[in-house]
Amino acid sequence: MSSVRPLANILRSIPKTARNTGPRTRNQRVFWQPWTGKRSVHGGDRRAAQAAAVHAIEPAIPDVPQSSNPQLAFPCLDNVEERTQKLSSRRSATSGPEPSYTSGKHETFHSAEPILLDWGGVLPSFDIAYETWGSLNADKSNAILLHTGLSASSHAHSTEANPKPGWWEKFIGPDAPLDTNKYFVTCTNVLGGCYGSTGPASLDPISKKPYATSFPILTMQDMVRAQFRLLDSLSIDKLYASVGSSMGGMQSLAAGVMEPERVPRIVSISGCARSHPYSIAMRHTQRQVLMSDPNWAQTRGNYYAALPPHQGMKLARQIATVTYRSGPEWEQRFGRRRADDSRPPALCPDFLIETYLDHAGEKWCLEYDANSLLYVSKAMDLFDLGRELQDATSARRRNNAGRLQGAMSQRLPADVCSLALPDEPYEEKESSTEIMASGSPATSQQHSASENLVKGMAALRDTPALVLGVASDILFPAFQQREIAETLRRVGNKKVTHVELGEDRSVFGHDTFLLDLEGVGGEIKKFLG
Numbered sequence: 193m194s195s196v197r198p199l200a201n202i203l204r205s206i207p208k209t210a211r212n213t214g215p216r217t218r219n220q221r222v223f224w225q226p227w228t229g230k231r232s233v234h235g236g237d238r239r240a241a242q243a244a245a246v247h248a249i250e251p252a253i254p255d256v257p258q259s260s261n262p263q264l265a266f267p268c269l270d271n272v273e274e275r276t277q278k279l280s281s282r283r284s285a286t287s288g289p290e291p292s293y294t295s296g297k298h299e300t301f302h303s304a305e306p307i308l309l310d311w312g313g314v315l316p317s318f319d320i321a322y323e324t325w326g327s328l329n330a331d332k333s334n335a336i337l338l339h340t341g342l343s344a345s346s347h348a349h350s351t352e353a354n355p356k357p358g359w360w361e362k363f364i365g366p367d368a369p370l371d372t373n374k375y376f377v378t379c380t381n382v383l384g385g386c387y388g389s390t391g392p393a394s395l396d397p398i399s400k401k402p403y404a405t406s407f408p409i410l411t412m413q414d415m416v417r418a419q420f421r422l423l424d425s426l427s428i429d430k431l432y433a434s435v436g437s438s439m440g441g442m443q444s445l446a447a448g449v450m451e452p453e454r455v456p457r458i459v460s461i462s463g464c465a466r467s468h469p470y471s472i473a474m475r476h477t478q479r480q481v482l483m484s485d486p487n488w489a490q491t492r493g494n495y496y497a498a499l500p501p502h503q504g505m506k507l508a509r510q511i512a513t514v515t516y517r518s519g520p521e522w523e524q525r526f527g528r529r530r531a532d533d534s535r536p537p538a539l540c541p542d543f544l545i546e547t548y549l550d551h552a553g554e555k556w557c558l559e560y561d562a563n564s565l566l567y568v569s570k571a572m573d574l575f576d577l578g579r580e581l582q583d584a585t586s587a588r589r590r591n592n593a594g595r596l597q598g599a600m601s602q603r604l605p606a607d608v609c610s611l612a613l614p615d616e617p618y619e620e621k622e623s624s625t626e627i628m629a630s631g632s633p634a635t636s637q638q639h640s641a642s643e644n645l646v647k648g649m650a651a652l653r654d655t656p657a658l659v660l661g662v663a664s665d666i667l668f669p670a671f672q673q674r675e676i677a678e679t680l681r682r683v684g685n686k687k688v689t690h691v692e693l694g695e696d697r698s699v700f701g702h703d704t705f706l707l708d709l710e711g712v713g714g715e716i717k718k719f720l721g
Contacts, residue, residue, distance in 0.1 A: 264539060275502055293386040293564075300321055301320045303317055305421075307417065310585050310588065310589065314596060315383075316397050320421070323378075326372035334376050336376065336720075337379075338379040339419075340436070340440050346380050348361075368713070369712075380418075391407065392405065392564055393563065409570065411585075412572070416450060423454075431456065433459060435716070436460060438702065445465060448651070461658075461661075462704065463668060464675070465576075466575060466576040466578060467572060474511065485502075507553060508565065510549045518702075521664070576648075577645060650683050653685050655685065656689075657676075657677075658716065660705075665704065666702070667702040691715050
């Protein structure tokens with residue numbers, strides 16, 4: 193005869209005073225703890241404070257008086273609530289945007305002249321944060337413009353004013369790939385960023401409040417134009433080279449196409465000539481997660497006087513991190529190991545890879561402005577060096593040139609920011625089987641895109657170029673760098689150096705450009721001479 197007591201008998205044996213009954217506030221969660229014979233009330237004051245902070249009405253957690261198993265704990269959600277409460281407390285005691293993203297001393301170039309952006313927006317004035325290393329020679333012919341990835345600051349290397357190691361610390365310096373014995377290296381925080389350059393968190397000179405989501409849509413070319421304004425202020429008419437990785441690799445190519453006479457050499461690492469659907473889809477997912485955060489959604493991005501969307505940023509960063517690093521590396525570092533095999537599985541971070549992603553998101557969620565992520569990532573999606581888009585952009589800029597007049601005194605018409613979603617979403621027109629069998633639709637589209645790129649990149653026919661890709665990169669797969677190299681050769685460029693690091697040389701995925709001093713750095717040093 194079984195010694196297991198029926199569940200109903202077990203429940204009847206629980207003292208009424210210990211059951212989840214009786215009055216409680218809507219923000220309290222009451223759990224029966226069978227190992228102590230007591231009730232535990234979690235988060236009453238804390239959750240009330242959070243609710244007040246975000247001005248949101250949360251649904252009451254159902255009260256289940258008779259449960260066959262204990263309620264799971266969710267420390268990951270508790271941490272989010274605690275962070276919200278702390279931010280709310282700090283917000284009540286301070287003024288201005290919360291938090292301040294800019295850190296470290298840097299130089300600032302201020303343009304008092306307005307700038308017309310590719311999609312019709314106008315900035316009446318703007319700042320570009322920058323830092324430099326090495327010395328400019330007498331004829332100013334040794335300058336290298338270094339372009340950053342999406343979320344990087346101008347602090348690529350330590351300086352006397354800011355001795356903290358930079359994001360490319362080992363790649364810059366005496367005898368390094370960017371050899372400061374030879375070159376004068378300049379790195380900027382991009383237009384639209386939040387580390388000293390004008391972006392959504394900056395004050396609009398007309399409203400005297402943060403731009404927020406009234407900030408105009410940007411392109412990679414807009415960012416490069418702002419950088420050339422800086423070079424003009426430094427009296428640098430011609431660079432020695434334009435160098436960039438990831439988003440910077442896109443900007444480096446754009447700089448050469450826009451100003452071929454000023455950019456005699458190009459280094460593009462883990463970049464592309466046009467954004468492809470996979471990377472667009474991943475960035476779209478990050479933006480949707482971020483914009484779904486109540487702190488963003490309820491303010492439509494005007495959160496600077498309240499709380500930042502830290503949970504949305506955390507999740508967006510986790511998604512991004514999945515694309516930055518690779519399967520082979522994670523297999524080696526984490527495998528299928530759990531953080532603590534002695535404990536039961538949890539719905540919060542449990543596997544080592546989960547704890548890694550959680551930490552990456554937690555660490556970054558208040559270090560970068562959420563709106564900057566939205567705008568800069570969208571600019572990446574829009575990137576395409578094809579001739580058709582270049583022609584359309586040139587025509588649009590001519591039509592909008594008049595908007596520069598009176599930019600300080602008038603707002604742009606509302607139609608600049610209009611968007612209507614299609615009545616019917618995109619649907620498959622052909623089955624995947626038919627497409628695979630015929631091959632013609634994909635082949636025709638690829639051929640058309642290639643011809644468009646060849647025409648769009650014709651300006652780079654005589655520009656020596658280093659194009660480097662990484663086989664383990666899933667965000668900017670190696671075929672995108674092959675596309676750049678092949679297009680340049682079709683243009684007639686006979687000075688293209690294409691390098692592809694296989695998994696035998698690098699397993700770090702997209703972040704290889706930050707980590708592989710020998711592979712990436714060695715190729716840069718060899719190319720620059």
